[in-house]
Amino acid sequence: MSRHFTGDTLVIASHNEGKVREIADLLGAYVAHFPSAAQLHLPEPEETETTFIGNAELKALAAAKASGLPALADDSGLIVPALGGAPGIYSARWAGSDKDFSVAMRRVETELGDGDPAAYFVCALSLAWPDGHIESVEGRVHGRLVFPGRGDRGFGYDPIFVANGRDTTFAEMDPDEKHSMSHRADAFAQLVARCFGG
Numbered sequence: 626m627s628r629h630f631t632g633d634t635l636v637i638a639s640h641n642e643g644k645v646r647e648i649a650d651l652l653g654a655y656v657a658h659f660p661s662a663a664q665l666h667l668p669e670p671e672e673t674e675t676t677f678i679g680n681a682e683l684k685a686l687a688a689a690k691a692s693g694l695p696a697l698a699d700d701s702g703l704i705v706p707a708l709g710g711a712p713g714i715y716s717a718r719w720a721g722s723d724k725d726f727s728v729a730m731r732r733v734e735t736e737l738g739d740g741d742p743a744a745y746f747v748c749a750l751s752l753a754w755p756d757g758h759i760e761s762v763e764g765r766v767h768g769r770l771v772f773p774g775r776g777d778r779g780f781g782y783d784p785i786f787v788a789n790g791r792d793t794t795f796a797e798m799d800p801d802e803k804h805s806m807s808h809r810a811d812a813f814a815q816l817v818a819r820c821f822g823g
Contacts (some may be wrong), residue, residue, distance in 0.1 A: 628758055630695060634658040635752075638688035638698035640669055641724075644781035648697065651804060651813045655821040657689065660692075667691045667768045669670060677702065677714060677749035687752035693755050701748040703782045705733065705770065707740035727774075730785050734772045742770040746808035750816050752784065760820050764811025779803065799811050 635656045637645045640663040649659045662669070670687040672680040677700040684698035702716030704726050712719040712729065719729035744769040753759045767789050774784030776796030783795035788806060795803050 627760055628754070629656070629822060630752065630820045632656075632695060634660065634694055636665065636667075636688050636694050636696035637694045638667070638684045638696045639663075641780070644699065646698065647800075647804070647809060650800070651809065652697075652817075652821070655817065662684065662688050662696075665692055672700070672714070673716065677747050678751065678763060681749040681751035682753065682759050682761055685731045686757065686759060689753040689755045690697040691785075695752060695754050697750065697752050699748055699750050699809065699812070703746055703786070705732070705737060705742060705744045705772060708736055709744070711736070711793075720781075726781050730774055730782060731784065732770075733770065733782070737770065744768060744770050746786065748808040748812040750751070750809075750812045752816065752820055760816070762812050762819065764808045764813070764815060764816040766806065766808040766811060 637648050637659050639645055639661060645661045667688055670683055674680045674683055680700040681698045685696045688696035702713055704710050704713050704789060719732055720726045721728055745765050747765050749757055749761060749763045751761040768787050770785050771787055771794060772785060775794045776784050779796040786795050
């Protein structure tokens with residue numbers, strides 16, 4: 626039996642401000658307050674799991690227990706089948722300690738070479754309560770990579786990703802358009818249906 630979220634405050638277990646803004650936009654109709662892990666000075670746990678859902682659950686549970694409030698974590702990344710699934714769960718790590726995604730995008734381009742540009746984004750969401758209960762879902766959006774990257778909206782690998790059926794990259798899209806069809810939107814639709822009475 627899934628558990629419904631009934632409070633007015635949900636900790637976003639992330640230090641990535643772009644991600645925190647997107648999550649607040651997507652859940653604003655259901656939750657009043659979204660303090661981030663960074664604002665609450667919560668440490669970032671080491672991501673030691675081997676799946677997106679495993680890492681999302683680890684981060685959500687750590688933030689819920691540290692804050693005493695329900696917490697939502699996302700673990701997302703880019704999967705390029707021609708690169709054996711890389712960068713996958715290491716998507717953020719490819720950007721280095723400075724979180725410079727221009728470095729990560731150049732690495733994808735270099736390693737892919739003339740390979741198949743098919744790719745997809747995965748977003749795992751985990752909602753954890755301080756008592757240890759967790760609800761998790763996973764969303765995806767399929768598309769292809771384009772080089773050089775285009776657009777200055779979004780974050781991460783958005784400038785090099787074009788979703789199937791579209792001509793613009795995620796970084797060129799109006800945020801509302803991206804929210805309507807992204808991997809994160811897919812995951813949030815599932816989470817809302819399960820935990821927010823959507």
